[in-house]
Amino acid sequence: MDELDAILQQRQSNMTGLTGKTIVLGVTGGIAAYKAAELVRLFVKAGATVHVAMTESATRFVTPLTFQALSGNTVWVDQWDTRMSNGMAHINLTRQADLTVVAPATANFIAKLAHGNADDLLSTLCLARDCPLLVAPAMNRQMWSNAATQRNIAQIRADGIDILGPDSGEQACGETGEGRMLEAAEICAAVVAYFQPKLLAGRRVLMTAGPTFEALDPVRGLTNLSSGKMGFALAQACANAGAAVTLVSGPVSQATPIGVARINVQSAMQMREAVLKEAPRSDIFIGVAAVADYRPATTAVDKIKKSGETLSVEFIRNPDILAEVAALPSAPFCVGFAAESRDLDTYAQGKLVAKKLQLVVGNLVQDGMGGDTNTVVLFDATGRHPLPTSSKEELARDIVAHLSSLLS
Numbered sequence: 001m002d003e004l005d006a007i008l009q010q011r012q013s014n015m016t017g018l019t020g021k022t023i024v025l026g027v028t029g030g031i032a033a034y035k036a037a038e039l040v041r042l043f044v045k046a047g048a049t050v051h052v053a054m055t056e057s058a059t060r061f062v063t064p065l066t067f068q069a070l071s072g073n074t075v076w077v078d079q080w081d082t083r084m085s086n087g088m089a090h091i092n093l094t095r096q097a098d099l100t101v102v103a104p105a106t107a108n109f110i111a112k113l114a115h116g117n118a119d120d121l122l123s124t125l126c127l128a129r130d131c132p133l134l135v136a137p138a139m140n141r142q143m144w145s146n147a148a149t150q151r152n153i154a155q156i157r158a159d160g161i162d163i164l165g166p167d168s169g170e171q172a173c174g175e176t177g178e179g180r181m182l183e184a185a186e187i188c189a190a191v192v193a194y195f196q197p198k199l200l201a202g203r204r205v206l207m208t209a210g211p212t213f214e215a216l217d218p219v220r221g222l223t224n225l226s227s228g229k230m231g232f233a234l235a236q237a238c239a240n241a242g243a244a245v246t247l248v249s250g251p252v253s254q255a256t257p258i259g260v261a262r263i264n265v266q267s268a269m270q271m272r273e274a275v276l277k278e279a280p281r282s283d284i285f286i287g288v289a290a291v292a293d294y295r296p297a298t299t300a301v302d303k304i305k306k307s308g309e310t311l312s313v314e315f316i317r318n319p320d321i322l323a324e325v326a327a328l329p330s331a332p333f334c335v336g337f338a339a340e341s342r343d344l345d346t347y348a349q350g351k352l353v354a355k356k357l358q359l360v361v362g363n364l365v366q367d368g369m370g371g372d373t374n375t376v377v378l379f380d381a382t383g384r385h386p387l388p389t390s391s392k393e394e395l396a397r398d399i400v401a402h403l404s405s406l407l408s
Helices: 003-012 033-045 064-071 089-095 107-115 121-127 141-145 147-158 184-195 229-240 268-281 321-326 344-354 392-407
Strands: 022-027 049-054 099-105 133-137 167-170 176-180 204-209 244-249 260-264 284-287 294-296 315-317 333-340 359-364 377-380 383-386
Touching: 022 033, 022 064, 022 121, 033 049, 033 064, 033 099, 033 184, 049 064, 049 121, 099 107, 099 121, 099 184, 107 121, 107 133, 107 147, 133 184, 141 147, 141 176, 184 229, 204 229, 204 268, 229 244, 229 260, 229 284, 229 392, 244 268, 268 321, 284 321, 321 333, 333 344, 333 392, 344 359, 344 377, 359 392, 377 392
Parallel strands: 022 049, 022 099, 099 133, 204 244, 204 284, 244 260, 284 333, 333 359
Antiparallel strands: 167 176, 294 315, 359 377, 377 383
16 A cells, blocks of 8 residues: 555544544533533534433523524433433444543532432433543532542543533633633644554654744734644644643744644744754654744844835845754754745655655645645655545644655
């Protein structure tokens, strides 16, 4: 099987979102139940089949009809429901499920899980489940910090139940602190990550992404069209693959990927300083950022005013961050990106050899810079490996798969 066939086969084996997965979503009685409606929508959009089981108190916040409309499936509340032919919804619902998620999970429900109580459909279903369980706590800050709740959290974690969150911030009661449920998008991202093969487990990945900004004066500067989308997608894919990821980012509007440590910088020199500080404790370095090759020799203290004169600016060369990292005595596995306007193969293969890299991801800027899709070719010691035009999220997973094969 050649490289392209292997990647396409890997895509089909649940590497794209939640396609082919069946999820049981448990909803308990808290104000955060409204977020569960959005969570169902995101699960379905990602390709999952979703079955919702609610506690009686949850129906006081959101009606079963809402979840039925969003999931397209029957919603289960009563453990005595006769719609299940054998009357065993608490058994049957999880037998074909890949995962059970309880969001929101109240303090009361977490206590039930910790002590094995089963007095309604959802608690009985969780006790009798035949699949993994993820729990997203949601409660008042004092309820969360209460010693009893913390004991129960420790117990269910010890029992193999994964905890998602909680977050810290403003709560429905008007107080601020830890205990609020993660946003639906964060939970969905965590579930997608849960199903990804942990190809980079135990690895420490350092990355750069986005453009740099080279100041001319306090308000103006030189930058480029990089949106950071590819770099941020790759950071998320590395984290989903089990790596500990540090992302050094230029000025972009992208949200920080789940589970990724982010360092914000502006200029190429600031990016270099951050990278060289982190590189010695990294196993892999991926230079995705579109780093400016040159910067102004001097930066004006005050805003440059218009005049009738021609403005001349002297530029000096910026250091090559990727080459510096690759030349370190104990250099990490180094991956470069080559965004070219022409002669992609010539420039990308030249970068691979000249900088002594293990992998170069090449693309023509007209094929995807700043957009949501891209067309890339991977270059390594064995040659060129073109990937199908895809979303940057899919390409990121493909790059991780290829990278992990080179590491092994």
